[in-house]
Amino acid sequence: MDIIYIRDLCIETTIGIYDWEREIKQTVSLNVEMGHDIRKAAATDDIAYTLNYKAVAKRLIAFIEASEFLLVETMAEQCAQIIREEFKVPWLKLQVSKPGAVRGSRDVGVIIERGER
Numbered sequence: 001m002d003i004i005y006i007r008d009l010c011i012e013t014t015i016g017i018y019d020w021e022r023e024i025k026q027t028v029s030l031n032v033e034m035g036h037d038i039r040k041a042a043a044t045d046d047i048a049y050t051l052n053y054k055a056v057a058k059r060l061i062a063f064i065e066a067s068e069f070l071l072v073e074t075m076a077e078q079c080a081q082i083i084r085e086e087f088k089v090p091w092l093k094l095q096v097s098k099p100g101a102v103r104g105s106r107d108v109g110v111i112i113e114r115g116e117r
């Protein structure tokens with residue numbers, strides 16, 4: 001299985017379990033790897049035969065900007081569901097990070113893998 005990826009997609013949103021976090025916007029960063037056979041697109045040089053990473057990124061930006069999740073877990077699960085169902089992705093690995101959320105660490109978050117590789 002080939003992989004099409006998006007790295008460090010930074011999006012401003014409301015997220016977090018604490019009262020102060022409900023009052024502000026924070027940045028989340030997404031890394032996503034999506035399984036796709038790229039051979040037909042490569043042979044034809046035609047975007048119609050591949051997974052358009054810009055379309056995926058635009059959908060995730062719109063969804064996350066409008067969301068107000070408490071947990072990164074919920075955000076990750078719902079983003080994975082959107083990618084799998086709307087873009088027919090059979091397998092994905094998704095990381096959702098909150099940079100600077102924990103003092104002393106660069107970022108914290110979750111990594112999930114869904115579907116069959």
Ligand SMILES: Nc1nc2c(c(=O)[nH]1)N=C([C@H](O)[C@@H](O)CO)CN2
Pocket residue numbers: 015016017018021070071072073098101102
């Ligand atoms: N497993 C998780 N742990 C924590 C989360 C989370 O979403 N998943 N969130 C927080 C707070 O919102 C934190 O990011 C604020 O600094 C704490 N732990």
